[in-house]
Amino acid sequence: MRWSTLFIPTLRDAPADAEALSHRLLVRGGFIRQLQSGHYSMLPLGWRVHRKVAEVIRQEMDAIGAQELLLPAMHPASVWQQSGRWESMGDEMFRLVDRKGADLVLGMTHEEVIALIGLELSSYRDLPQMWYQIQTKFRDEPRPKSGLLRVREFTMKDSYSIDIDDAGLDRSFDLHHHAYTRIFARLGLDALPVEASSGAMGGSASIEFMVESPAGEDDVARCTGCGYAANVERASAATTPVENRPGGDAPERFPTPGIRTIVALAEAGHPPEHQVKTLVYEVDGELVLILLRGDHPFLEQKFVDATGSGDLHPAETDRIRDALGASPGSLGAVGVDGPPIYADHALRGRSGMTTGANDDDFHLDGVDVERDIAVDHWLDLRGILDGEPCAVCGEPLEVVRCIEAGHIFKLGRRYAEAMDMSVLDADGRSRTPTMGSYGIGVGRAMAAVAEVHHDDAGLIWPVAIAPYEVVLTVVKTDHEPSMDLADRWHDELTAAGVDVLLDDRDARPGVKFADAELIGVPLRVTIGPRGLDQGSVEFTLRSTGEREDVAIDDLAGVVLDAVASGRRQGT
RNA sequence: CGGGAUGUGGCGCAGUCAGGCAGCGCACCUGCUUUGGGAGCAGGGGGUCGGCGGUUCAAAUCCGCCCAUCCCGACCA
Incomplete structure (x- = not known):
């Protein structure tokens, strides 16, 4: 694409009310704009990243055999009344009334709806099933904050497993654990799996995938020795022994x-x-x-x-x-x-x-x-303190601030029971299946990447989710040999499947460099008369600032190699 | 929901204390010069000063109510 025709509204200054780094950079780079507190528009650049993040997730979900579907975002109240969550979800659930006076809710998660579809499962032979969707969720958060990190309307990949027994649930859970590990690696996120509290979901076990960042809202206790890691909401530590003071027979x-x-x-x-x-x-x-x-x-x-x-x-x-x-x-x-x-x-x-x-x-x-x-x-009722000894190995625990990028739950039979789901087992007896549910916030993952991958000049997207993989920066657009080459490479690389951005704007080079860095395009080719006189162009890596002069004839090959290796990173 | 802060053109801000022509920088438009790291000069366009009400000859400015946004806390899959 040609930059001159695109809508990429970059800003020199971040809005005064944006504080989180990802928020500032995503707004400044022209990725997102706020409509109201907790609701953001994805501008073209932001939507490209969002789609790529979703695609990485989709590929890994498909790879473990999960099937994509799409459920309604609006549900009748009756479904939530049946599970008991019409009451228990409280003010966090958006509720509305239609013209007939019927109570409706905007879905904040989909266990109930999934279980209703699961009613059509009738035999243990139909199990296991893993279903997922990538869809908008609504949650009336008391305090949306930090740009895309905590919002009221967001895209979530939510998946659900249905198994006949606990061993099956363990298998589905482990498959998701594996898929999540791959997803976050491909997104360039160092996500630590930690033991977590199940909160309002209920269930027997849950693991959160945590990305260390000061912009996060959760604290994780991590052992420096054995690798034990848990959300402080459920972390335990060895209690430092205290010698009792002497005391009498009575207080x-x-x-x-x-x-x-x-x-x-x-x-x-x-x-x-x-x-x-x-x-x-x-x-x-x-x-x-x-x-x-x-x-x-x-x-x-x-x-x-x-x-x-x-x-x-x-x-x-x-x-x-x-x-x-x-x-x-x-x-x-x-x-x-x-x-x-x-x-x-x-x-x-x-x-x-x-x-x-x-x-x-x-x-x-x-x-x-x-x-x-x-x-x-x-x-066990106490919060642990930074530096306390690990309950497992005795080494000191450190407490680190994290963003919750994903959460996987073993739900058990609670929802299946509430919605009357059952199948016949091999002996012809009716059995209630057991479920798991697994979520990743797409926009939050995107913001987490922005929190982790940036420098003073702006964002640094991993190739796998960059809005454009390479930018061709034409230093002088009225220099014909430069534009001719840029056009040729644009077409050639695009034909080869590379996402190319051709900066053909009639602007000073400094502006183009600054914008390219701000929006975080990982690879840059600088095309100008100075280099062309030597028969070369400059190739720059956004992440390291590393640059080399590449002969004109070699350029396409160098870019293709760099894109291919960038796409492989984390896979 | 409790505490704090802020609302003035697309973004950043001054002006509010002490009422009297709505301003500055960036961005935008036109022209000329410039062009390998956010150009210079000249000219120009764009604002119900968050909203409603009040006080006053006169309100961005004073008073009242409301709304919105951000931060801290509470809360939260």
């Missing part, structure tokens, strides 16, 4: 005027690891006490995952006073019998501890947790 009450925090109590001679932190939460309307070691943060997701509870939030101060007789800052669980008490494993066997006395301005010392507190449930 001892002592005055602590004005002391309300762990830190303040620590300054009064009771280090955080010798304190019991008492949190009061409202869980589905009921009060519960949550106990942790003073230096350990509470991780709500772990509580939700372990108890299957729904709504969870810190209790109101008034309600805490009514139940315990004191305000936050002086709370403790000693002698409490009423609300259920959940304690983190790190408190097991601990004595000589300090905790609130449930009396403002008083604490208890010499507390033996198992002797003095009626713990109902011992759970």
Whole structure:
């Protein structure tokens, strides 16, 4: 294509409200424009990248035997009511009413619809099945942000597996794991598979594919020794052992005027690891006490995952006073019998501890947790800290910020059961199949690549998804020999299947170089009188800045080789 | 939903405190000169100053309400 005829609105300055690097670069490069918060238009350049990302995904899904289909984006409420998610999805689901007054939803995922189609499966001989689509999803995010990284309307590749038994699900899950590994490698993303929380999807296991980036929204704990990696929402660490302080036969009450925090109590001679932190939460309307070691943060997701509870939030101060007789800052669980008490494993066997006395301005010392507190449930409830020892091998864990580029779930039979899916097994008995679901956000993957592959001058697309693979930069468009050569190469390379961009704009060379670098075309051929006098043109790699003079007769071959090797990268 | 900030031409900004002709840079159009890293000169086009209401002789500017956008938090497959 000729640049002069294309719509590539590059900007010298990024919009003031764009902060994430991928957002700034995609807008400046003329790839995307915002329509409203969380909704972006894909301009021609952006759509080319989007299509290529989708195509890489499509090829790898096809390669594991998944079949592409396309489901409606708008669903009747009844489908979601049947699975129970009409209620549980809450405000995140877009809902609307048609002219007949019927409730409809805009699909945020498609387990229900897939399961309905699965009703036509009648025999174990029909299984396994893997179906996928690349389609628009709608989610009413409370806070869209960072350009394409978190939006309300986006293209997702979602796939679903249906198997007769757990072994089959394991197989489908592993096939997807393998496909995802290949997809992210081809996109130029170093995606780390990590153990994850299943959240609202439910199910027995899930793995997220995480790309390290400061623009991400998730923290991953990664072992520097053995390779253990997990989202901090479910990561565990070995607890650093603490020697118990001596304590008497019973807790001892002592005055602590004005002391309300762990830190303040620590300054009064009771280090955080010798304190019991008492949190009061409202869980589905009921009060519960949550106990942790003073230096350990509470991780709500772990509580939700372990108890299957729904709504969870810190209790109101008034309600805490009514139940315990004191305000936050002086709370403790000693002698409490009423609300259920959940304690983190790190408190097991601990004595000589300090905790609130449930009396403002008083604490208890010499507390033996198992002797003095009626713990109902011992759970892993704590967030891990950077540098803590790995639970597997003991080496230090590091916590890194990541973008969630993909997520795969073992769902189990929940949706199949809800939608009444069943097949007959070899013995003629009715069996409920088990399902998996697997997602990649296409636009988010694109933004993740932009986050990772750029420099001060702009984007640096991997050849596999570059909007154009090579740009022919004509330094002087009124220099006939330059334009003649550029035209010839444009046609020749295009005929050979290369995506060629011919910069034939009547602009100064500096502008053309800057634009080519901003939009991130990986290969550049600079054609100008200076080189042609020597019988050569300049060939530049965007990624490294490496440049070489190539004889005119050799140019087409050099470009074809570079494109071919670039396309192979990561495969 | 809580906290903070911002809305002035396509993009970046000044002007708002202290009411009085809507400005600057980039981009865009025309002409001339220039042309291997974001050119120079000259001329030109484009803005309901987020919206509604109020105060005033007069509102981008003061007051009230609303809306939108961004950031932090809450929340979130």
